[in-house]
Amino acid sequence: MPAFATPQNAQRRLQPILRSKLIARLTTPHGVDRYLEQIDPLWSAFETRARVTEVTRQTADTVTLRLQPNANWQGFVPGQYLQLSVDIDGRRYTRCFSPANSCHAKDGHIELTARINPEGTLTRHLRDHAHAGMIVGLSQAAGDFALPAQRPERILLISGGSGITPVMSMLRSLCDEGHRGPITFLHYARSKEDQLYTEELEQLAARHANVTLLRSYEQGAGELYGRFSREQLESAAPDYADATTFLCGPPPMMAAVEAVWAADGLNAQLHRERFVVAASAPATAETTGGELRFVRSERLAVSDGATLLEQAEAAGLRPDYGCRMGICHACSCRKTTGRVRDIRDGRLSGDGEEDIQLCVSQPVGSVTLEL
Numbered sequence: 001m002p003a004f005a006t007p008q009n010a011q012r013r014l015q016p017i018l019r020s021k022l023i024a025r026l027t028t029p030h031g032v033d034r035y036l037e038q039i040d041p042l043w044s045a046f047e048t049r050a051r052v053t054e055v056t057r058q059t060a061d062t063v064t065l066r067l068q069p070n071a072n073w074q075g076f077v078p079g080q081y082l083q084l085s086v087d088i089d090g091r092r093y094t095r096c097f098s099p100a101n102s103c104h105a106k107d108g109h110i111e112l113t114a115r116i117n118p119e120g121t122l123t124r125h126l127r128d129h130a131h132a133g134m135i136v137g138l139s140q141a142a143g144d145f146a147l148p149a150q151r152p153e154r155i156l157l158i159s160g161g162s163g164i165t166p167v168m169s170m171l172r173s174l175c176d177e178g179h180r181g182p183i184t185f186l187h188y189a190r191s192k193e194d195q196l197y198t199e200e201l202e203q204l205a206a207r208h209a210n211v212t213l214l215r216s217y218e219q220g221a222g223e224l225y226g227r228f229s230r231e232q233l234e235s236a237a238p239d240y241a242d243a244t245t246f247l248c249g250p251p252p253m254m255a256a257v258e259a260v261w262a263a264d265g266l267n268a269q270l271h272r273e274r275f276v277v278a279a280s281a282p283a284t285a286e287t288t289g290g291e292l293r294f295v296r297s298e299r300l301a302v303s304d305g306a307t308l309l310e311q312a313e314a315a316g317l318r319p320d321y322g323c324r325m326g327i328c329h330a331c332s333c334r335k336t337t338g339r340v341r342d343i344r345d346g347r348l349s350g351d352g353e354e355d356i357q358l359c360v361s362q363p364v365g366s367v368t369l370e371l
């Protein structure tokens with residue numbers, strides 16, 4: 001990351017002192033962070049935190065936050081995600097979001113856009129309570145869905161709904177870098193009113209001759225019509241087989257794109273990110289009625305067919321989790337006996353000891369967990 005003169009860089013220079021043994025000894029038993037918080041809640045020797053500096057609402061069901069991270073933030077590669085944490089009623093809630101800003105933003109800010117999930121505590125809280133000055137927790141950025149250091153010449157970005165955020169970061173970053181190769185941006189939304197970053201996309205396409213913007217709306221006219229299909233792709237982006245493609249959106253759209261790339265033997269050129277769990281498998285006779293044994297907490301439950309994370313929570317446990325979508329592995333847990341089904345692709349596990357992701361695993365019969 002380039003070293004711009006930002007408040008983060010000033011704080012970064014102090015970090016070796018704040019983390020020194022001498023400071024640790026002087027601030028025992030509370031720790032240095034307790035004292036730093038009295039000066040500025042953003043300051044921390046060890047934790048990554050951010051201050052919300054601006055809250056905007058681009059569409060009726062989203063909220064966009066501008067965040068000023070503290071000195072512990074190490075930056076990101078366009079396409080990666082981070083975990084945002086907020087304390088609500090004494091409990092910490094965490095969700096994954098992709099920064100949508102350019103990785104070359106000179107002010108060091110991060111921009112996150114969250115789609116409000118009516119069932120989701122954290123996104124509803126952001127909708128109702130996010131304000132300038134609010135402090136949130138951050139993880140470092142992670143994920144393999146990212147622009148490679150050696151930028152591909154020809155790039156195809158395909159997104160649907162709020163899946164636009166990681167590819168928006170890619171587009172903004174590439175434009176900032178003066179990327180010369182052709183970039184085609186294919187986006188699907190319910191309507192123009194539901195589309196994120198509308199004006200900026202139009203401006204980027206107008207300013208950069210190598211950027212082609214193609215949008216398709218369920219309601220109303222875009223540059224394209226209807227859902228993704230091979231025919232549409234071949235007319236909109238006939239060079240798709242030569243492009244490195246980045247895909248993020250709702251499961252049906254992703255499945256349609258993946259089918260074309262698989263049929264053409266182009267899987268290696270398709271990079272994808274899922275931010276929505278594919279339709280939760282319904283409870284069946286196979287997934288209900290088995291015995292769930294949570295060994296460490298000495299609890300027992302009878303399976304109702306939901307994911308193991310949901311069933312553990314229903315049993316009063318508080319397992320770690322982040323994305324609840326199978327991305328971050330925060331919910332990984334040792335299964336000692338039994339089989340589970342991955343709700344994303346229906347894959348059945350073995351029946352021996354292995355680590356599983358609670359948020360995307362449904363028990364098949366009786367299961368024992370180290371939880």
Ligand code: FES
Pocket residue numbers: 320321322323324325326327328329330331332357358359360
């Ligand atoms: S909570 Fe992120 S993988 Fe399960």
